[in-house]
Amino acid sequence: MSAPAAPRRLGLALSNEVPVSATVALARQAEQLGLDEVWLPESGHGRGVFTVAAQVAAATSRIKIGVGIVNPFWRHPSVIAMEAATLDEASRGRVLLGVGAALWTLRALGEADDRSERPLTAMVESIRIVRSMLRGERGVDGQVFSVRAEAHLDFPRFRAAIPVYVGAVNGRMLRASGAWADGVQLGAIASPGYVRWSRDQIARGARAAGRDPAEVDLVSNVLVSVDPDRRAARDAVRSVLAYYIHRVEPVVLSTAGADQREVQRVRLTVIQDGLEAGAELVTDGLIDAFAAAGDPDDVTTRLQEYARAGLRGILAWHVIGPQPDKARALELLAREVRARVFA
Amino acid sequence: MPVGVICHLHNASFADVRALAEAAESAGADWLGLPDAFWWRDTWLLLAEAARATTHLEIGPMVTNPYLRHPFHTVAAVATLQDLAGPRVIVGLGAGGSEVSGAAGVSRRDAPARVRALTTLLRDVAAGQPLDPASGRTLEVPVQPTPVLIAGRGNGMLDVAGRCADRAMLWAVPQSDLQRSASVIAAGAVAGREAPGQRPDLVWAPLVDHGYRSRAQVRTIAAYSVLNSHPAVQGRWGLDPAKLGRLRQLLVGGGAAAAQELVPTAALDDLIIQDPDPVQVGEFAAELGATSLALPAFSIDEVAGRVAWAREVLGPRG
Numbered sequence: 001m002s003a004p005a006a007p008r009r010l011g012l013a014l015s016n017e018v019p020v021s022a023t024v025a026l027a028r029q030a031e032q033l034g035l036d037e038v039w040l041p042e043s044g045h046g047r048g049v050f051t052v053a054a055q056v057a058a059a060t061s062r063i064k065i066g067v068g069i070v071n072p073f074w075r076h077p078s079v080i081a082m083e084a085a086t087l088d089e090a091s092r093g094r095v096l097l098g099v100g101a102a103l104w105t106l107r108a109l110g111e112a113d114d115r116s117e118r119p120l121t122a123m124v125e126s127i128r129i130v131r132s133m134l135r136g137e138r139g140v141d142g143q144v145f146s147v148r149a150e151a152h153l154d155f156p157r158f159r160a161a162i163p164v165y166v167g168a169v170n171g172r173m174l175r176a177s178g179a180w181a182d183g184v185q186l187g188a189i190a191s192p193g194y195v196r197w198s199r200d201q202i203a204r205g206a207r208a209a210g211r212d213p214a215e216v217d218l219v220s221n222v223l224v225s226v227d228p229d230r231r232a233a234r235d236a237v238r239s240v241l242a243y244y245i246h247r248v249e250p251v252v253l254s255t256a257g258a259d260q261r262e263v264q265r266v267r268l269t270v271i272q273d274g275l276e277a278g279a280e281l282v283t284d285g286l287i288d289a290f291a292a293a294g295d296p297d298d299v300t301t302r303l304q305e306y307a308r309a310g311l312r313g314i315l316a317w318h319v320i321g322p323q324p325d326k327a328r329a330l331e332l333l334a335r336e337v338r339a340r341v342f343a
Numbered sequence: 344m345p346v347g348v349i350c351h352l353h354n355a356s357f358a359d360v361r362a363l364a365e366a367a368e369s370a371g372a373d374w375l376g377l378p379d380a381f382w383w384r385d386t387w388l389l390l391a392e393a394a395r396a397t398t399h400l401e402i403g404p405m406v407t408n409p410y411l412r413h414p415f416h417t418v419a420a421v422a423t424l425q426d427l428a429g430p431r432v433i434v435g436l437g438a439g440g441s442e443v444s445g446a447a448g449v450s451r452r453d454a455p456a457r458v459r460a461l462t463t464l465l466r467d468v469a470a471g472q473p474l475d476p477a478s479g480r481t482l483e484v485p486v487q488p489t490p491v492l493i494a495g496r497g498n499g500m501l502d503v504a505g506r507c508a509d510r511a512m513l514w515a516v517p518q519s520d521l522q523r524s525a526s527v528i529a530a531g532a533v534a535g536r537e538a539p540g541q542r543p544d545l546v547w548a549p550l551v552d553h554g555y556r557s558r559a560q561v562r563t564i565a566a567y568s569v570l571n572s573h574p575a576v577q578g579r580w581g582l583d584p585a586k587l588g589r590l591r592q593l594l595v596g597g598g599a600a601a602a603q604e605l606v607p608t609a610a611l612d613d614l615i616i617q618d619p620d621p622v623q624v625g626e627f628a629a630e631l632g633a634t635s636l637a638l639p640a641f642s643i644d645e646v647a648g649r650v651a652w653a654r655e656v657l658g659p660r661g
Contacts, residue, residue: 017483020426045415045474046483048423054388055427058395074413076449078382086385090357090392110478111413133382150595153382155354 006183006217006312010303010338011037011066012330013221013315016047020055027056029327031063033334037096037219039066039185039315042074043105050083057091065091066219066315068098068185069167073106073116077126078147081133089158098185099126100167104247115144120176127164127180135160165219169249171201178205183217188317189244189290190220191256192309199310219313222306223291226332227321230295234284236322237293241286242278246270258289293319296336303341314341345373346653347637348646349405349514349548351560354383357392362643364393368400370650376405376435376492376637387420394428401431406494408439409457410449414464415474415482421465422486435492435512436461438500440567455499462491462507492546496520496571498527504543505531512637514548515568517613520576521547525631547633549624551616553648559603560641565614566594566602572610580610621655628656 012030014023027038038056042049053065067087070080080099088095101119106112115122125142132140132147134157139149165183168174177184184202186195195218203213223240227233245253245266253263262283270278287293292302306314321329348367352359360377367375375393379386386404393402402424407417424432438454468474469488473481493504494512504511505528516524525545532542550568552561569582570590577587586605593602616624628636636656638649 020423044483045419045480047426048387048416048420050385051387051391051420051423051427054391058392074416076411079385079411082382083385083388086388089384090388109480110475111415151382154380155356155384 005214008307008342009036009313010333010341011035011039011064011219011313011315012320013039013041013066013317015318016040016042016049016052020047020052023052024055024059026326026330027063028059029330030334031060033331034338035063035334037064037066037313037315039068039096039098039219039221041068042070042102044109050087053087053095054090057087057094062094064094064096066096066098066165066185068096068165069100069102070098071100071102071106072122072126072145073102073111073113077129077145078133078151080126081130082153084130084162085134085153085155085157088162089155093158095162096165096183097130097162098165098167099123099130100185101173102167118144120172123166123173124176124180127166130164131161134162163217165217168198170251174198174201175205175208178202178207178213178216179209179211181216183219186218186220187252188221188248189223189241189252191252191258191290192305192311193257193289194252194255195220195306195309195311197251197255217312218310219315220306220311221315221317222303222311223293223318224299224303224316224333225291225293225319225321226296226299226329226337227323228295228332229322230298232322233295233298234287234293236319237287237291238282239275239279240318241282241290242266242270242275245282245286245290246275246278256289259283259285262286296332299333300337300340303337307341344657345546345635346371346650346657347374347376347546347548347635348372348650349376349637349639350378351564351639351641352643353560355389356384357389359643360389360392361396363640363646364396364400364402366643366646367640367650368397370647371654372400372646372650373635374401374403374433376403376433379404379407379439381411381439387424390424391427394424394431397431399431401433402428403433403489403492404435406435406437406492408437409454409461410439410451414461417461418465418468418474418482418486419484421489422482422484425487425489426484430487433490433492433510434465435494437494438497440571455503458493458500459503459507462493462503465489465491493543496524496568496573498573501527502531502534504528505533506535508543510546510635511543512546512548514637515550515564515614517568517572517576517610518616519579519613520573521631523573529632544634545632546635546637547628547631548637548639549616550614551619551624551638551649551652553619553645553652561615561639562603562606562611563599564639565611566590566599566606568614569606569610570594576613580607580613582607582610619652621652621658625656625658
């Protein structure tokens with residue numbers, strides 16, 4: 001018998017790049033509007049994601065709180081277990097824990113080291129350590145990360161099993177996630193085509209490990225910009241798209257069904273002439289391939305495509321709307337888009 | 344003179360920390376330190392709770408270590424806490440307990456150098472310098488200058504405290520080793536500071552048995568202190584490497600009660616001040632050169648009494 005798939009849901013992926021009070025206010029609004037999840041990233045050396053998530057937990061009561069992804073190179077996996085269990089207690093069981101190798105970030109920051117040269121092993125061992133410590137099991141002897149038998153979480157866990165999501169991009173990591181993780185979180189500018197490809201990779205890994213692919217949840221950030229002014233909403237994503245088209249792994253671009261000549265033109269222009277010049281070359285076709293941008297009808301149609309591609313958790317990410325104040329766009333998304341996407 | 348409270352509630356929960364922070368603030372304490380104990384609840388999350396519960400108490404990890412989190416990550420955690428608590432954040436640094444770093448497979452051999460590097464990093468970034476001068480990358484959130492307290496028992500850590508800390512803490516150091524420890528800090532200050540006479544504030548955190556219900560916890564702390572005391576002092580107590588190894592094994596495995604049985608009476612007498620007379624202790628503190636006192640809190644209802652006792656010890660200085 002197949003495992004039941006995770007429910008389809010709409011959440012919000014925040015930047016964690018603004019003062020804590022602003023992040024908390026948006027998370028609170030998301031809960032009041034009935035959104036299901038709010039995710040906070042750890043993309044660089046910014047505000048501590050677990051501390052900020054604890055503030056979100058204190059200010060909300062229902063919405064699930066996704067942390068991620070965090071990497072095991074900035075703190076030992078046993079510390080990730082400690083932080084996650086503490087947050088799970090503070091939030092009364094609302095944590096979704098994302099872990100990932102964060103290779104792009106580590107390389108960009110010049111912090112990749114011997115351990116991060118073995119991302120797959122590091123990731124699998126991190127998951128094993130986190131899970132074993134949450135369950136109260138003793139000792140994991142790994143090649144990259146180990147904990148001795150004496151190491152144990154010395155306080156009661158709210159849940160012995162916090163869902164662990166892996167931040168994965170390429171096929172190898174996606175397949176390993178299918179074998180090991182409770183879920184996968186895809187990253188920037190995921191397209192429906194990339195979601196479909198990822199779903200297949202995860203399923204292959206799951207089957208090879210004797211698991212039902214339906215057991216593995218799939219969530220992704222989706223570049224969303226919604227506004228009654230369709231043009232303003234679409235224009236608002238151009239520079240973000242140019243930046244990420246320049247930055248993401250090739251597989252994210254090649255699976256999107258986008259015109260690859262347009263993609264390459266943007267990439268090269270960003271590299272040679274900067275972001276602004278690249279943004280001017282972002283076509284409507286590229287926007288439609290990599291984002292859900294426009295008026296509520298446009299965004300609904302696009303998000304339906306993501307859902308049909310197999311995405312269970314759609315995380316509205318980055319722009320949300322063209323106005324600096326995101327509250328109005330969030331309201332539009334919740335009231336005019338959400339119900340129709342999952343109808 | 345400042346009086347600090349160091350949380351020693353076992354497995355302090357969010358509710359415990361909230362109550363403790365409120366009790367410490369209303370008792371007139373100046374700061375509250377929360378342990379970064381592996382693997383208790385995460386200190387930075389608990390500190391955020393303490394920040395929410397208080398308005399003027401200084402708060403900070405007491406102590407965090409430079410090993411199990413990347414130094415940049417610790418700087419970011421400080422910045423995040425400052426976002427919640429403003430200028431009330433202090434940072435306590437130490438080597439990390441030998442028993443837990445052992446469990447994570449971490450060697451603490453270079454602890455003094457690492458603690459010094461983290462102290463320098465915190466100050467440099469707060470002064471607007473990049474996280475890494477070579478690449479120029481910066482912290483992505485603002486961080487303000489914050490007092491750094493360094494605690495230790497070994498010569499290396501005491502020396503570093505003298506060289507670079509704003510506050511140096513002697514926590515549960517045997518009475519027979521206090522003057523020597525203070526002199527190592529003073530020598531570090533002479534050797535490592537540009538301005539003559541400049542030295543860190545000396546925070547004395549004695550292990551005091553007030554006869555409260557917390558007597559058993561006082562003895563547990565003594566057992567940890569025995570493990571981390573200066574080798575010469577351990578030798579005087581008659582502890583050889585085999586006995587110390589057994590003690591470490593018991594403490595790591597959660598056998599604190601059994602560990603206490605291995606602590607020699609001479610060590611307990613040296614580590615614990617019994618029936619403390621505030622006048623006598625005050626004279627001793629003055630002789631030591633302590634400029635502030637810190638007291639462990641084993642239960643919330645003891646906090647007011649301990650803070651009041653500390654004020655008596657400091658007398659007119661307090």
